[in-house]
Amino acid sequence: MSLRHALLGVLSMREMSGYDIKRHFDRAVHFVWNASDSQIYRELRQMERGELIVSRVVPQEGKPNKRLYQLTDAGVTELDHWLASPVERPYSKEPFLLRLFFLSRVSYEDARKLLEARLGEVESLLDVAAERLQIFSDPTRSGRPEALWWQTRLIEGMRRVQSAEGAWLRELIRDLDTSQRNEAGEPGARGEGGQGS
């Protein structure tokens, strides 16, 4: 139930509405967790029923009223308890790797396209990381320096992991090309009996 903990986490920084949280998720938390707005609103109501958070309605003019949430003591306790609890084992749901597993079924061209597309995703995540580091290095930036320290290290870790994946993908594409060219090859293409699509 990690969405709950993500919400407790962002609310520990400041009082926020569902809408604020959604925006904050999309900007800052996005590559570690994401959620749709309806999921966030539903979870907030459930958490309020469970007394981890309380809300107050703030009337506004010209805009819809908003409902601001903040943590209760029980919420703070729950957050800190989660942070100190044993790690979950890593998610093993990787649609891309699952495809690789069966990629010998498809043609050289389709395989190559898939690898290139993934490389594109990886590179765009690297751009996001660079951009985040830029934001963090802004000296006028507010916020607790310890939080910044951890978030910077987190981005750094992501950068290194994505770099490793990128390097691997580039090698893989290169090897696929060479073994395709001299046909001596291992690689996947079904080739002989091919039905088209």
Next chain:
Amino acid sequence: MSLRHALLGVLSMREMSGYDIKRHFDRAVHFVWNASDSQIYRELRQMERGELIVSRVVPQEGKPNKRLYQLTDAGVTELDHWLASPVERPYSKEPFLLRLFFLSRVSYEDARKLLEARLGEVESLLDVAAERLQIFSDPTRSGRPEALWWQTRLIEGMRRVQSAEGAWLRELIRDLDTSQRNEAGEPGARGEGGQGS
């Protein structure tokens, strides 16, 4: 709906029962996808209703009867269509990274424990990778060589990504220790209140 595609993939290798699939998942596919047995059985029934697979019951003595599934033409088409379709964007649900995001809330000891535990997970995944490569290098091993080529590259990719994460974690632990020792530090521990810049 990637469980469906994972099931189509393993059934493309050979006819299997739900139980066979579960075992195969746990052994070979586990770090790219996993599923509970009840989920597998449910999805198989739905796929049979959708005519992607067909089953036949094989009576057995001393053991429960079993139901073997194989792909229909529609199932093969669906599998190949998925393999050639655009990549999903990477899953952004990483409970560990989510914790890091808020880790400035916890004490040095708790933070360190968490990082060590994650390092343990990463190292055990590296062991799994090594073991898989061992199995693949068995010359008596059966199976299509193109499938083996892709699966070997997949494991290699996983190895490199996990290595990168391991290296990052070790540095992070080291830096946490040093800045804890000379107290000059940034790192997270809430503890005593204001140390500053």
Next chain:
DNA sequence: CGAGACATGTAACCTGTTACATGATTCC
């Protein structure tokens, strides 16, 4: 005698996605 492999499933529940509804204000 008990544990574990074999084999398939139901029921209840929780989590996540998609589509839809509402309605004022601001910017192009």
Next chain:
DNA sequence: GGAATCATGTAACAGGTTACATGTCTCG
């Protein structure tokens, strides 16, 4: 005039988890 922002939600469905039920055989 139309899109985007602000703001909160409902309803229906799909995907995933957990607990439970059943029964035989084999191994130690």
